[in-house]
Amino acid sequence: MSARRLELLLLLALVVVAVVAVSLGESPLSLAQYHQALSDPGSPPGEVLWTIRLPRVVMAALIGAGLGLAGAAMQGLLRNPLAEPGVLGVSATAGLGASLAIAGGLAALPGAVEVSALAGALLAGAVVVGLAARFREPEVLILFGVALSAFAGALTALVFNLSPSPVAMAEVLAWLMGSVENRDFTDILRALPPMAVGAGLCLYAAQGLRMLTLGEEAAQMSGLPMARLRVAAVAGSALLAGASVAAAGVIGFVGLAAPHLVRAAARDDPGKILRPSALAGALLLVAADLAARLIPTEQELKLGVVTALFGAPVFALLAWRAARSWRS
Amino acid sequence: MTAAWTIEGAKARRGKALVLDGAGLSVAPGEVLGVVGPNGAGKTSLLRAGLGLMPLETGRALLGGRAIGGLNPIERARLVGYLPQERRLAWNLPALDVAALGAPDLPPGEALAVARERLTRVGMSHLAERGVLDMSGGERARVLLARLLATRAPLLVADEPVAGLDPDAQLLTLDLLRAQASAGAAVVVTLHDLGLAARACDRVLVLDHGRVAADGAPLEALSPTVLADVFRLDGALVETPAGLVVAARRTLSQREREGPTP
Structure with a gap:
């Protein structure tokens, strides 16, 4: 399948799932109400x-x-199919930032x-950029990411530990579980600029990511400005991950599963896989959120819980597969 | 004529160990230079330091007459193509796409055309669409050689390009590099097979403990003395109808001669 056909197919699937997701919800609407919502957006069904x-x-x-x-x-x-922003400690550090703000009583302050x-x-992105400039080995970055994740996790636990208010703690916990409940277009507009810049940086780095297939040294001698492209990839993904944690809390494993879904169709090409991965991620999360809404539970399921339940086994x-290929 | 690549008085460390201790090399357009030496003699380090991939403590490296440190990535890539010893590939890209990575300066269509032509030269055109991780080691080495040739650089540096290849593929690799030299390129290869080095190279540089032990025409550089002192071989290069071969047997090291100490 050509890259363009893959993207078109994913886009089509995304539109279909999105239309279904807007149509279905906790409060079922009758056909007449759908009609009313379409003709008069200000009506109660239109509001919904x-x-x-x-x-x-x-x-x-x-x-x-x-x-x-x-x-x-x-x-x-990082030339590793197991990497994602969580691996570099970006998600954990963003979660720590949110925890500090909530525990500090700033939750009422908008934004x-x-x-x-x-x-x-x-x-976290700045730390990783600094480390990436200093160390070229991808394994080193992953190890620093593990350390950063653990440290941010420990500090978050410390915030819990020292927080005098159980209400604030419950709020932090809710944030850390991740959700897109009760979001309006103002929230979306706030998330958009950092995500657009992040996406631009990642797509700019595409050529460098392809060259890294050959290894660090061959890429360095290839004529591409690898130092700059490397920084763009790290900063871009940090911005994307940070903005998404800022907007919806910690939602894991989408960064892992989305590229995996389209890898074969993109012929394993680390440059060509970028846009299909974005589309697949959107598709996955819209579907996961629909599942979170429709699965009947006493309390609505948190999106981050749903993605983790499906993502961790993935x-x-x-x-498992990677380990088998390393052994052979 | 300006040398394509010159390294002088190179001193460099890996960690604390001194891996280059005053070594150097010079290669001219049209010439194939073989770099040989025992394991740990500093072959790879000399190439890396000379390409700016490893800092030099003292000494200097010139590419096309210009200091390596003063070149930007594009200028450097225009002057030299490099095939590192490390041949592990991260992703299962089609062979054609991997070969095309040698020409990132060209528009995609032209890069693919160059890649296709180079794959044909290395006898891999029939596997152009096959994923490189689904290939044998020898096939993958040919694809990477095609990638090196696709750089179209006037200096080609290949670190152990024939390691792990069958005899036919070894000779093909060196024939292809020879063809590049005949077309005006300067070629530097590190090799472990001394006979192959003697047959395939115009000049042989022998490294030992980070220093140049000999540098000259194969028969001169791989003299019985050098074979004995550097490689601990008792023998000589011998002319045969198929070219030069090394006829030698292993000599005992000092420690082996003395036997186990009680």
Whole structure:
């Protein structure tokens, strides 16, 4: 399948799933109500469709695309199909930023949690950019990512530990579980600029990611400005991951699963896989959010919980396969 | 004529160990230079330091007469194509796409045309669409050689290009590099097979402990003395109808001669 046909197919599937996701919800509508919603967006059914469900679906698609693209870029950069922003400690550090803001009583301040999460992600991104400039070995970056993740996780636990208010703790926990519930178009507009810049940087790095197929040294001698492309890939994926944590909390494994879904169709090409991964990520997250809404539970399922439940086994499966190929 | 590549008085460390201790090389357009030496003699380090991939403590490296440190990535790639010893590929790209990575300066269509032509030269055109990780080691080595040839650089540096290849593929590789030299390129290869080095190269540079032990025409550079001192071989290069071969047997090291210490 050509790259263009793959992208077209994914886009089509995304549109179909998005239309289904906007149509279906907890409060079922009758045919007459759908008609009313379409003809009069200000009517009560119109409110449900256009100001509750649509922004939620758009947000899920945006976050999914960002995470899918960030995951694909990280995998290309680290030459490892198990990499994603979480591996580099970006998600954990963004989660720490959000936790600090909530525990610090800033949750009521509009945008404070988001800014704090984005600041955490950018800090982690800056650390990774610095390390990437210093160490060329991808394994080293992964190890630093593990350390950064563990450290941010420990600090988040410390915030829990020292927080005097159980209410704040419950809020932090809710944030860390990840959700796109109750989002409006203002939230989307706030998430859009950092994600657009991040996506641009990742796509700019595509050629460098392809060259890295040959290994670090051959890429360095190839004539491409590898130092710059490497920084673009790290900064771009940090921005994407940070903005998505800022907008929706910690949602894991989309960055891992999305590239995996399209890898074969993209002929394993770390450059050509970027855009299909973004589309696949959007598709996955819109579908996962629809599942979170429709699965009847006492309390609505958190999106991050759903993706982790499906994603963690996928990760284990990928690790199993990778281990087998390393042995041979 | 300006040398395509010159390294002078190179001193470099890996960690604390001194891996280059004043070594150097010079290669002219049209020439095939073979770099030989025992394991750990500094062959790869000399190439890497000379290409700016490893810092030099003292000494200097010139590409096309210009200091390596003063070249930007594009200028450097225009002057030299490099095939590293490390041949592990990260992704299962089609062979054609891997070969095309040698020509990132060209528009995609032209790069693919160059890649197709180079794959034909290395006898791999029938596997152009096959994923490189689905190939045998020898097939993959040919694809990477095609990638090197696709750089169209006036200096080609190949680190152990024939390691792990069958005899036919070894000779094909060196024939292809020879053809590049005949077309005006300078070629530097590191090799372990001394006979192959003697037959395939115009000049042989012998490295030992980070220093140049000999540099000259094969018969001169691989003299019985050098074979004995550097490679611990008792023998000589011998002319045969098929070219030069090394006829030698292993000599005992000092420690082996003394036997186990009680």
